[in-house]
Structures are given as structure tokens and as C-alpha cells.
Amino acid sequence: MSESTTWEPKILAFLCNWCSYAGADLAGTSRIQYPPNVRVIRVPCSGRVNPMFIVEALRQGADGVLVSGCHPGDCHYLAGNYFARRRFALLQRYLEYLGVEKGRVQFSWVSASEGARFAEVVTKVTNDVKALGPSRRLTIKAAAPASQAEAQAHPGGAE
Amino acid sequence: MKNALPQEIQDAIAGWLQAGEIDLFIGYEAGPVPLRATPAFIREPEDVARLIWDATCENNLTTFLQNYRGKKVGIMVKGCDARAIVGLMQEGQWARENLRIVGVACPGVVDPRKVACALGVAVDELEDVCLDRERIAVDGHVLALDDMLHDTCASCPQHTPEMHDTLFGAFDGDDIEPDYSHVRAMEALDADGRWEAFTAEVSRCNLCYACRNACPMCYCNQCFVDRTAPRWVNQTVEPRDVQFFQIIRTFHLAGRCVGCGACTRACPQGVDLRLLLDKLRLDAADLFGYEAGVDPEAKPPLATYREDDPNDFVMG
Numbered sequence: 038m039s040e041s042t043t044w045e046p047k048i049l050a051f052l053c054n055w056c057s058y059a060g061a062d063l064a065g066t067s068r069i070q071y072p073p074n075v076r077v078i079r080v081p082c083s084g085r086v087n088p089m090f091i092v093e094a095l096r097q098g099a100d101g102v103l104v105s106g107c108h109p110g111d112c113h114y115l116a117g118n119y120f121a122r123r124r125f126a127l128l129q130r131y132l133e134y135l136g137v138e139k140g141r142v143q144f145s146w147v148s149a150s151e152g153a154r155f156a157e158v159v160t161k162v163t164n165d166v167k168a169l170g171p172s173r174r175l176t177i178k179a180a181a182p183a184s185q186a187e188a189q190a191h192p193g194g195a196e
Numbered sequence: 197m198k199n200a201l202p203q204e205i206q207d208a209i210a211g212w213l214q215a216g217e218i219d220l221f222i223g224y225e226a227g228p229v230p231l232r233a234t235p236a237f238i239r240e241p242e243d244v245a246r247l248i249w250d251a252t253c254e255n256n257l258t259t260f261l262q263n264y265r266g267k268k269v270g271i272m273v274k275g276c277d278a279r280a281i282v283g284l285m286q287e288g289q290w291a292r293e294n295l296r297i298v299g300v301a302c303p304g305v306v307d308p309r310k311v312a313c314a315l316g317v318a319v320d321e322l323e324d325v326c327l328d329r330e331r332i333a334v335d336g337h338v339l340a341l342d343d344m345l346h347d348t349c350a351s352c353p354q355h356t357p358e359m360h361d362t363l364f365g366a367f368d369g370d371d372i373e374p375d376y377s378h379v380r381a382m383e384a385l386d387a388d389g390r391w392e393a394f395t396a397e398v399s400r401c402n403l404c405y406a407c408r409n410a411c412p413m414c415y416c417n418q419c420f421v422d423r424t425a426p427r428w429v430n431q432t433v434e435p436r437d438v439q440f441f442q443i444i445r446t447f448h449l450a451g452r453c454v455g456c457g458a459c460t461r462a463c464p465q466g467v468d469l470r471l472l473l474d475k476l477r478l479d480a481a482d483l484f485g486y487e488a489g490v491d492p493e494a495k496p497p498l499a500t501y502r503e504d505d506p507n508d509f510v511m512g
Contacts, residue, residue, distance in 0.1 A: 088447055089420065089428060096436055109503065119501035122510070126483050127450050127476065127498075129509050134383065134475050135443065136391025145511040158511060174391055177436050 046100035046166040050075045050159070051086045055113040056148045057105035063152030071156035072163040075103065082106065084117030088128045091142055095175045101141050101166035105158065108146040118146070137174055140165040199250040202364050205298060210241035212270050212296050221270035222257045223247040223298070230322035231308035231332075235260065247272075249365065251327055251341060254305040255410070256280060256458035261290060262415040268294050274302035275367075276348075278357030279454035279489030280412035286488075286496055287452070289415065292359075299360025301367040304342075304349030306332065307461075311344050348457025348470065351375035359492075374455070379474045393471075395435065398442045400465040402433050407469055408445060410462035413452050420444060446472040451480040451497040454489030 052058040058079045064071060080086055083106025094102045104125065112118045125144050133139055143165070145158045200206070201223075212218045220239045225246045227234025233252045237260075238244055249272070257271055258280040273281065278299060284290045306327070312319045315337055324335045332339045353374040355367035382393050405421065408414045421429045421441060429441045446453075446469065453473045460469045480486050483506050484497040 089444055092440060092443055093428070096440055109507065116501060119503070119505070120498070122505055122507065123484065123498055123501055124450075126506050126509055127479055128447065130479050130483075131443075131447060131450070131476060133387070134390060135394040135472075136387050136389075138387045143511055144509065161511065175436065175439060 044171060046074050046163060046171070047098065048075045048101040048103060048159075048162055048166055049094045049099040050077045050103040050105065051080050051083070051090065052077055052147075053083045053085075053106040053113075053118075054079055054081050056107035056111060057083075057145075057155065059149035060105075060147040060151045060155040063149065064155045065152075067152045069152055069156045071159040074163045074166075075159050082112065082114050082117035083121040084112075084114065086121060088124060091128065092132075092175065095137065095141065095172060096177055098172070098176050098178045100169075100172045101143070101162055103143050103145065103158070103162050105145045105147050105155075108148055111148060138169050140169055141172060199248040200245065201247050201249055201298075205362060205364050206244045206247070208362050209238070209247070209270060209296075209298065210244045213239070213241045213244070217268065218270040218296050219267045220264070221247075221272075221296075222260055223272040224249065224253040224255070224257075229308075230319065230325050231306055231311060231327075249300055251304065251306045251329075251332075251345075254346070254461055256412055256456050258284065258412040259410060259458065261412070265289070268296075270296035270298065272298045272300060273357050273360070274300055274305075275354040275357045276302075276352065276454070276456035276458075277412075278359045279354065280456050281359055282489045282492050283413055283452060283454045284415075285492040286494060287413075287499075292492070297357075297360045297362075299357035299363040301356040301363070301365040302349075302352075303329065303355065303367050303369065304345035304352060305461075306341065306344050307346040309466075310346075311339060314339055314344070346457070346461050347468070348460050352457075376474055376478060378468070378471055379478060382471065382475075395439065397471055398438055398467060399435065401438045401442060401463075401467050402465060403429070403431065403438060403441060404464065406462040406464060407459035407467075410458040411449070412456070412458065413449055413454065414445070420448075442467075442469075442472065446476060449473060450476045451484070451486060452488055453477055456489075 052061055083104055086104050091102050106118045109118060129142055132142055143162050147155045147158060209221050220237055223236050224233040225236035225248055231252050233248060235255055235257055236246060256277045258277050308319045312322055315334060322334055326333050330341055332341055332344055353372060382390055430437050455477055480497050486497040
């Protein structure tokens with residue numbers, strides 16, 4: 038049983054309530070298909086996403102993390118995403134510097150009317166993370182052998 | 197006492213105390229540990245004579261300022277320490293008028309571990325130590341001071357503090373460009389190599405939090421590692437907890453670290469935290485054109501924004 042045929046990545050998505058979450062909702066109501074690998078956490082604003090959440094997600098076993106908010110200039114709270122953008126610009130470079138593979142942690146701007154774009158973003162992140170394979174860095178599951186971790190993650194496929 | 201402060205500096209400090217311009221003065225005095233001066237908290241003018249300055253005055257004393265908010269404080273700072281005062285002023289922690297600053301031009305401070313290593317003994321076995329500006333004499337052996345400086349001092353770009361009320365001492369070398377070759381070497385590796393280098397460097401960390409305690413910019417009333425709901429960092433030496441702590445503490449200093457090196461000097465395990473913090477300093481300069489600890493009027497980069505900030509890292 039090779040890993041690549043059975044393994045599906047788990048991707049945690051922090052979506053802002055006002056734009057990206059609504060964009061995800063629109064994708065759903067428009068019946069647009071996208072990979073079912075994302076687990077969504079709704080946050081009030083991309084500015085609410087503490088860098089600790091992202092590192093903790095990787096530690097708890099997420100294979101990828103997506104943070105998505107309103108386009109610059111569209112923030113419901115006027116400037117939350119501008120502050121977030123500075124933080125994430127530094128954080129993304131920093132995590133890469135420490136050896137977390139490029140593509141594990143990604144950022145996007147998706148508005149409430151961009152359901153199709155949300156599907157594109159999720160598809161791209163899922164493909165990127167699939168190409169990278171299971172996360173082995175920072176995660177608490179890294180100590181367990183791959184097959185065992187996988188068995189825990191997908192017990193008989195009946196999750 | 198040959199390492200006592202110059203008389204005019206002593207008089208200035210005593211004068212401030214006498215006039216009530218400051219409630220206390222934070223400086224250095226001789227301590228019980230070989231080659232380590234100990235912080236001194238002077239409240240009476242007659243105690244000023246206890247203060248010393250030499251290459252054993254390692255601590256960044258501005259770390260103690262957080263204990264004296266609302267007071268008027270006099271403090272002795274080296275070139276690196278003065279940058280931390282600028283950082284604290286930028287974040288509204290201290291107003292310049294509440295500080296009296298004695299600056300000292302610092303040629304670098306001595307690393308007792310290097311001395312002990314050179315002589316093949318443990319640090320607390322160092323006896324009969326005396327030092328001047330060029331040499332350290334330990335139990336009959338003489339070592340060149342320049343070879344025994346902390347690594348953080350060997351690449352020091354700022355020996356003479358810019359912010360001060362009165363200044364003494366002289367640094368006769370040249371100010372050099374800061375050395376970031378360790379960061380560039382790490383950047384040149386691939387992801388596997390960088391992960392290897394990062395985990396190897398922090399693998400010696402045992403979560404004693406000496407780095408946090410020594411850091412003048414780590415002044416949160418409750419640090420994330422001490423929080424219990426949620427508990428972010430377990431009190432273990434598991435690599436995952438250690439890595440999490442090191443990533444998050446250093447990232448909390450993103451755009452704020454003034455590069456004084458107090459954390460690296462304080463680490464009992466010899467973890468070179470500059471490998472992490474210098475990267476963030478370089479990126480803050482590269483992305484936002486900002487250098488911490490320079491301009492007291494400047495806003496820290498993560499407390500502000502520009503509409504034309506870099507956006508190319510966001511998915512197109």
C-alpha cells in the first residue's frame with residue numbers, strides 16, 4: 038500500500054466571516070465542486086488569526102494551512118487584513134526559513150462574491166500539499182511511523 | 197577599586213538621586229560569580245561608589261525597567277542596551293523624561309565559558325580573576341580579552357550608545373557592518389537542510405526561559421508559555437514543545453528585536469538565538485524598511501501598515 042494512493046491531506050482553513058467564509062458558502066450554494074480536504078474555521082477577520090494558530094495547526098497534524106480574508110481595502114473592520122498581511126508576510130518567510138516546506142502555509146484574498154475563486158484556491162492548496170506529501174515537521178504525529186499515523190487518521194476509511 | 201565609575205559619572209548619579217530626579221539607579225557591582233558582574237539597584241547617593249564598569253558587565257539592564265513602570269529611573273547602558281530603550285519608547289513603555297541614561301562605550305563583554313574552556317576548567321572553578329582592557333589573568337594564566345568576548349560582541353555594530361545623558365569610556369576600534377553570514381548560510385540550504393539546522397540548534401533548549409527573562413522586549417505581564425487556558429507549551433523537553441516555544445517567542449519579537457544579544461548570552465545551553473532573530477530583523481528591513489531600536493518616533497512595523505505593502509506572497 039503506497040502512501041500516495043491512499044493518503045489525503047488535511048488542510049485547515051481560517052476564513053474570515055465577511056468575505057472568504059461567504060465566498061465558500063457561495064461556492065457551496067452554486068454547487069461548485071472543490072476538494073473535500075479543507076476543514077474550515079470561521080474567524081471574524083484575517084487579522085484575528087494569531088500566528089500561533091498556524092504553527093499550532095501544523096503541530097496538531099494539519100498537512101497544510103490556508104488563511105483567507107477580504108481583499109485589501111475591503112476589510113469589514115477597515116484595516117484588519119492590512120495588519121494581517123504584514124504579519125503573514127513575515128511569518129511565511131520565517132516558516133520557510135525554518136524548514137517548513139514552501140506551500141504548506143498559504144494566504145489568499147477571496148471576496149463574498151468569488152465562489153468560483155474559492156474553489157480554485159482550495160484546489161490549488163490541496164494540489165500543492167498533495168505534492169508535498171504528509172507533514173512531517175513540527176507535528177506531534179511525526180514520531181509515529183507513517184503507516185500507523187495514517188491508520189489512526191483513516192481507521193478503515195470509516196471516518 | 198580600579199573598575200569604579202569615573203568620579204564625574206559617580207557625582208552625576210549621586211546628584212540625580214539627591215535631587216530626586218531619579219528614584220533609583222540600575223548599574224553593575226561586583227558579584228559572587230567569577231567574570232560576571234551583578235546588577236545593582238542603587239537608591240542612596242552614598243552607595244554609588246559600589247558601581248563598577250568592566251568587561252564582566254554583561255547583562256542588558258533595560259530588562260529590569262519593566263519592574264519600575266511609573267518611577268523615574270537612572271540606568272547604565274552599553275551600545276546594544278541603548279537600542280532596547282529606543283524599542284521600549286517606540287512601544288510606549290517608557291518616556292525619555294523618566295530616564296537618566298549613563299552611556300558607556302563598550303568594547304565587548306567577556307564570556308566566562310570561553311575562559312573556562314580555554315583553561316580546561318568549569319566556570320565556577322575560575323579563581324583569582326582579574327582583568328583590564330586587553331587581558332584577563334586567571335590563576336596565573338593570561339589570556340587576550342579580545343579572544344574571550346561573547347560571540348554577540350565580536351560582531352557588534354554599535355559599541356557606543358546613541359541615546360544617553362552622559363557618556364564615558366572609549367571604544368577605539370571601528371564600528372563594523374553587522375554580520376548576517378549565519379542567516380545567509382542557512383538561507384542557502386534546501387528545506388531539509390534548514391529544518392535540520394533549525395532543529396539541531398534548538399535541540400539543546402530545555403525550556404528554562406532564560407532568553408525570555410533576559411530579553412528587554414519580552415515584557416508581557418503573562419507570557420504565552422505561562423498560560424494554562426489554553427496551554428500552548430507543555431513543560432517538557434519534547435522537540436515539538438521546544439520548537440513551538442522558540443518559533444513563537446522569536447516571532448513575537450518580529451520587527452521588535454533590537455539585536456542586543458542578551459538572550460543568546462543568557463542561554464545556559466548555548467543556543468544561538470541570533471540564527472532565528474536576525475532572520476526576522478533582516479526580513480523586517482527587507483519587507484518594511486524598518487530597523488528596530490533606531491528611531492524612537494518610528495512605529496513598530498507590525499503595529500502599522502501601508503496600502504502598498506508587499507502582496508506577492510499571497511496567492512495570485
